[in-house]
Amino acid sequence: MARLAYVDGRYTPHQDAAVHVEDRGFQFSDGVYEVAVCIDSALIDLTPHLDRLERSLSELEISLPTSRRVLEMVMKELLARNGVRDGLIYIQITRGTAPRDHAFPSNAKPTLVMTTKRVDFLNQKKILDGVKIITTPDLRWDRCDIKSVSLLPNCIAKTEARRAGGDEAWLVDKSGCVTEGTSCNAWIVTHDDKLLTRATTDNILRGVTRATLMELAAEMSLTFEERPFTVEEAKSAREAFSTSATSFVTPVVQIDDTVLGNGAPGLFTSRLQDRYFEYCVNKESAL
């Protein structure tokens, strides 16, 4: 079966999928995106992902190019046409095509692009065994709440992590506190058994997985606090982990040169990971 992408109203072979050379997403990173995960043909947390997409668009004065009902139909159709039961769907909406000029054009028609990918998330070695991360300065702008396609600082940090033999980078603000990962939210577990993660008012992405996990943690009677934590606190923490739609709850077993605990996923992280997996696969337990 040929892999298909969706570009502005057409299902088209993935290898031929293209947008105009003056698309503002291509020239100015003038667009936003979402990534949602599909497990056993069910899209996980679809509503909050689409709510966030609409919010990102409205913050940038870009209109949703179709109704939300049609958007959902196209997402499901593309997943079905590509035979994806377990995998992800990537949605990108840019301001559209216009003669190159920095100021927003008044009449551009937004471009809508979607791609899908098969992934067997629940058996990914890194998610199960944990990852090594590095810490590096956060070079991003002051609107990280918008899921913009402008990801160059994230790409630089992730490349730095890979070159250092790591899997992810946690970004550090000027006061020495962790903001979030390049593509995930950052969490630690303190020695008095508290979950710590930064508040979403602090110029980070309002992670959908983060929000779901907070509800699950509350159900499990775990205590959590939303506040910044330093790199040193993270290195001396009982446990650390990250969350995102595609990495679920991923244990962090090493930060820079510091191995956490015995270098294996910790108890709290494993419990939360199990509960989140259960949430994803067992629709009856969905919130």
Ligand SMILES: Cc1ncc(COP(=O)(O)O)c(C=O)c1O
């Ligand atoms: C910078 C950043 N933070 C956090 C997240 C996690 O968000 P979500 O749980 O909605 O996938 C992502 C996901 O792409 C991200 O790019």
